[in-house]
Amino acid sequence: QLQLQESGPGRVKPSETLSLTCTVSGDSISATVYYWGWIRQPPGKGLEWIGSTYYRGRTYSNPSLESRVTMSIDKSKNQFSLSLSSVTAADTAVYYCATTPSATIITYFDYWGPGTLVSVSS
Amino acid sequence: DIQVTQSPSSLSASVGDRVTITCQASQDIANYLNWYQQKPGKAPKLLIYDASNLETGVPSRFSGSGSGTHFTFTISSLQPEDVATYYCQEYESLHITFGQGTRLEIE
Numbered sequence: 001q002l003q004l005q006e007s008g009p010g011r012v013k014p015s016e017t018l019s020l021t022c023t024v025s026g027d028s029i030s031a032t033v034y035y036w037g038w039i040r041q042p043p044g045k046g047l048e049w050i051g052s053t054y055y056r057g058r059t060y061s062n063p064s065l066e067s068r069v070t071m072s073i074d075k076s077k078n079q080f081s082l083s084l085s086s087v088t089a090a091d092t093a094v095y096y097c098a099t100t101p102s103a104t105i106i107t108y109f110d111y112w113g114p115g116t117l118v119s120v121s122s
Numbered sequence: 123d124i125q126v127t128q129s130p131s132s133l134s135a136s137v138g139d140r141v142t143i144t145c146q147a148s149q150d151i152a153n154y155l156n157w158y159q160q161k162p163g164k165a166p167k168l169l170i171y172d173a174s175n176l177e178t179g180v181p182s183r184f185s186g187s188g189s190g191t192h193f194t195f196t197i198s199s200l201q202p203e204d205v206a207t208y209y210c211q212e213y214e215s216l217h218i219t220f221g222q223g224t225r226l227e228i229e
Contacts, residue, residue, distance in 0.1 A: 039166075047158075047166065047209055049218035060216050063123065096165055107213050108156040110177070112165035 002026040004097050004113035011119045012091075018084040018118055022097030029078045030055045035100035036073065036080040037109060040093040048093075052106045053080065060106060087120045094118075124148055126155075126212050128221030136229045141197040143208055143224045150190050151214035157186055157195045160223075161206045169208075170195065202228060 008020035022036070029036065037052035051061035053071040061069045070083040084091060094117050098109035125148040135141050145155060153173035158166040168177045170186035173193060183198045197204055205228055210221040 046223045047160075047211075047220040049220065052218075063217055098165075105213070106216070106218055107154075108168055108171045108211065109158075109166070110168050110171075112167075115165050 002099055002111040004099065004111055006095060006097050006113045006116040008095075008116060008118065010117060011121060012087055013122050014088055014120055015086055018082075018087050018091060018120070020082045020095055020097075020116065020118070021079050022081070022113055024078045024080070028075075029073055029080060030075050032103050033101055035102055035106050036071075037098050037100060037106065038071070038082045039096045039098055039109065040091075041096070041115075042090075042093045050082065050084075050095075052100060054103070089120050092118065092120045123217055124151060124212055124215050124219055126210055126219050126221045128210055128224055130224060131222060132225040132227070134227045134229050135200050137200055137202060139200045141200050141204075141226065143195045143210075143226075145188075145193040145195070145210035145221050147191045147193070147212055147214075149214075151212050153189045154212055154214040155186075155188070155193050156211045156213070157184075158209045158211065159204075159206045160209065166209065200226075200228070 003025045005023045012018045035052040038050040053059040068085045073080045094115040096115045097113045099111045127146045155173045157170040160166040174186045207223045207225045
C-alpha cells in the first residue's frame, strides 16, 4: 500500500518560490501505473488540482497555474516535487500530494498525503 | 474548461436519513466523475470512481449514479461518522476540476 508524505517550508515570502517534496513509500516512483499529483486547499475553501506528472516526463497542469508550476521526479530518492514561483497570499493553502492509478490519463486520486500548510507572508 | 456545479453547498440531516448530493457538469463528461469525503483536518478520501463504482473498503451505504451532465451521490442511511464535506471531481478533460463541496452535518 502506498504512503505519501509532503515536506517543505511552512512559510514562504511573497514573490518567492514555494518548493515542496512528496516522499513515496510502498512502491517505486518509477512504477508504470501511477501519475503523481498535487492538489491544494486554501483555508476554509475547496480543492484545486495543481498538476500531475508521470515518471517518463509527461506532465499536465491547471491552466490557471501552469505558467508558475514546475514538477519533477527524483527516482533515486523515490520523491516527486512541486515548485510554484512568484507566490502571493492567494497561494496560502494546505498542499496535498496524491496518486492516480493510471499510466495514460489522470482519472481519480486514490492515495493522499496528510497535507502540509504553506503560508505566504513577509 | 469544464465546470462542475455541486449542490447543495450545505446540508443537515438526521441519523438514518437518506442524503443526496448532486453535481452538474457544463458539458457531457460521460461517466468521468468521482466523489470524495473530507473530514476536518484530514486529506480527502476517494469513495466513488467513474460515477458509480465503490472504492474498495467503502461502506455500501455510499453510492453514485449518473452520466453525461447530471450525477448523484447518495448515502442511504446517514451515520454520525459521515459528518464531512463531500466533493465531486471530473476528469473528462486533461484539466481536473473539483466541485465546490457540500458540507454535511447531523441535525
